[in-house]
Amino acid sequence: QVQLKETGPGLVHPTQTLSITCTVSGFSLTSYYVQWVRQTPGKGLEWMGLIRSGGNTEYNSEFKSRLSINRDTSKNQVFLKMNSLKTEDTGVYYCARDDYGGLNWFAYWGQGTLVTVSS
Amino acid sequence: DVVMTQGALPNPVPSGESASITCQSTQSLLHSNGKTCLNWYLQRPGQSPQLLIYWMSTRASGVSDRFSGSGSGTDFTLKISSVEAEDVGVYYCQQFLEYPLTFGSGTKLEIK
Secondary structure (H helix, E strand, O other), rough: OEEEHHHHHHEEEEOOEEEEEEEEEEEOOOOEEEEEEEEEOOOEEEEEEEOOOOOOOOEEEOOOOOOEEEHHHHHOEEEEOOOOOOHHHHHEEEEEEEEOOOOOOOEEEEOOOOOOEEO | OOEEEEEOOOOEOOOOOOOOEEEEEOOEEEOOOHHHEEEEEEEOOHHHHHOEEEEEEEOOOOOOEEEEEEEEEOOEEEEOOOOOHOOEEEEEEOOOOOOOEEEEEEEEEEOO
16 A cells, blocks of 8 residues: 655754655655655644656745755655754654645655754 | 635534634635645644545545535635544645645634
């Protein structure tokens, strides 16, 4: 069945870089978009960006200057990297997928990974 | 960016009663295909959000028919008929007409 699982560092210091891996199973990354959504106390649910089945990306301009999304199709993994972390980036980070391919809703979610930005 | 604004519920809602959650967008979400680009999610306590409705009124797989979505270009409603204990959580609307995809701030449902 379709599964997504985020793995993150837990604690990140301010100004450092966040790296999260989304490992998927039950589907091919070359057939579906994988998207990143975060949930912070300050802004609630925020869409961060996506990587399409063809490998190109779309980013929320809110993060564009410090966010990158990549993937390794052979390992069924999608990677989120965001630099210059601030305390306001503390929250739960989710990867998610739609159910038909190429559509912008989230039928499948990972369990989320909590990231705390603190010195 | 398209801003999504959600209304509050008069909590707690008595079990068995209906509840309607509103959502407004700052621009029409009507797509050129005639469908409306609006989704609804429920986030139960301690869980990831769950898709309830897409294209404004289509129920996602496995979602109870007690949930229904309706609306026009900028004004939307999620109706829950006969609320149950399992419906407790925060409901979010989300637009997908354009990037960035945006969510409402959420509407909390409590049951009496």
